[in-house]
Amino acid sequence: MLVRHAPEGLNAGEIATALNFRANTLSANLTVLANAGLIAGEREGRHIRYRADLDCMRELMGFLLEDCCGGSPEICRPILDEITCRC
Structure with missing residues (x-):
């Protein structure tokens, strides 16, 4: 909210x-x-x-997505790029 x-x-x-x-x-x-x-x-x-705090939330989301794929962050890279571009 x-x-x-x-x-x-x-x-x-x-x-x-x-x-x-x-x-x-x-x-x-x-x-x-x-x-x-x-x-x-x-x-x-x-x-x-x-x-x-949107910056903090972006950082948390980035961390979670990079760590979500069992050490293969490239799987989540498209989502990470999208989050990064909205700064």
């Missing part, structure tokens, strides 16, 4: 409403993603706006 709303992001309340999550469950998941560096939160008054 945050990737689709990049770069503006969404506040936690909008995310909770759209996904029908309880606030504490959502908060725990957002904290895990933030600690992993995949998203960042920025306080806006009483709310926190979360944004996807």
Whole structure:
């Protein structure tokens, strides 16, 4: 959801409403993603706006795809090239 709303992001309340999550469950998941560096939160008054870190996500996807093919990253090369070109 945050990737689709990049770069503006969404506040936690909008995310909770759209996904029908309880606030504490959502908060725990957002904290895990933030600690992993995949998203960042920025306080806006009483709310926190979360944004996807697209560079970090591209890096993670690249790593996963290079490692996905049993040591033969050339199998995933077309996908890696596509991800790289969208920077």
